Amino acid sequence: MDPRVSHKETQTPEQEKKKRKRKKKTKQTLTHAVTHIRLIEANAGKLSALDHLMAVYLPLCQQYITLFCTEETQPSQYAAPVFASELSARLHRVAIQQAAGIAKSWRTNRQAAYETYLENLADYAEAKAKATASGKPLETGRKEPVWREWNVPQLRVPVMQANVNVVVVEPSEDSTFDYWLRIATLDKGHPLRVPVRLAAYHKKIIEGKNLNSSTTLHRRNGVWWLTLSFDTDVPIETEASAPTVGVDVGIANFLTTSTGKQYGTMHGRLRERHRRDREKRRRKAKLRACLKKKGVSSEDLPSTSSATGQRLARHVKQEINRAVNLLLHDHPDARIVYEDLSVASMRFKSKALNAYLSTSNLAHIPKQLAWATSKRGMAVHTVKAAYSSQECHCCHYPDRANRPDQATFACIVCHHRDQADHNAAANLASRFGDKELAACTNKAEVKALLLWRHEHWKQHNRLIVVEPPVQLGLWGIRSSNGRVRPVSSKSVQIEG
Ligand SMILES: [Zn+2]
16 A cells, blocks of 8 residues: 555645645746737638627626626626626636636735725824924925725727637648637637637747647737647756845846846836837827817827837836846846735826836836746745835844935944845845744734844844953954844844
């Protein structure tokens, strides 16, 4: 009898869960999307059946999105149909599933943004109370945070995230095509069969892989496109003893590592292009408003989306990918740790800065980090971001005032000075494996923990100062450049 089998039976669900978790870490599953497969119009008008289907599908999907985003109940892909539709039950289900997926991520992002707002509001109230008590005015320009309710997502591009129940990919017997796509339509029992021809590079990617049963169909500029996908398992190559490298994500420097390196920036060339694009958009918007006043119908108005804007967005993405690749190339054996960044909740005070933020596409950075590390079989982790840019890496003191400006970190207690992003990256690196910090459920708890650590740091340092001269050798922790080496809470506990 296999001892492992009998052992398994005696395991509690808790142990099972742990084991599964441990097992998961030895490999990562990557889903690769094969995009830009154009559907061929074999017979003129054949794809119009798809247009007709989408004309019914899209509004139904939108109805469920609105329902799932506004109702009290959580969005569910198993929700019972509530809207009448001429779609078959299977297509109707696909619409519900797609809507549930969109609504779930919208709700998560909105919730994160709302919690950040509440935390900022509490921060503000605290600062205001402090200011009132001390008789000093509040920082200039600091205003009470305002919550603006999010709009429900609107499906603009006709898109269907389909499964095998409604769209089937069949290998073609004919050599002219690679696959046949069988799509369920409004005409029940008469699926649409569309040939699919793959480009050479598509074939190369797909070769030897098992395609996933989920597919995506979308229409852009009157052309239908198919997206296929497949999974691969990549074993994690990172050694248990690998050095931990913290990565801070920002605009001025896309990536700053705890090893003191910086990769990519939004400033310089990209900022200049962003500025020109914004100018152009503003002029266009003015022209639109002017024409509208003169009674030009909205269809005839010039489009607000600009080709240069789309090019710029692509370029920013490329720059980010390049920065991530360089970083991983420089740290091939590292364990990468970055912040659990909620870009959805990031808002600046000025409109111009918000536009800059959205152009800089910060949300793409963590995505690319996760993807590029996984692809290389590197271990990657996210840690709590709260106060990582305000916490002093030496004495743990968290304070807004530690940041005299965007680029500088200057601790108001221990006078530790550093480049702000580097200080943050160092904090992120040491947060890996920090169970106490990971257990914090909100920002206030993180702050309390950091303050507690700061108190320990103070006690520890006072202890050193009052020791006899022989012990002053301990000041070796202060390096020649005047920086104090980080004192972890662990060492504080042992020595103090
Ligand atoms: Zn400090």
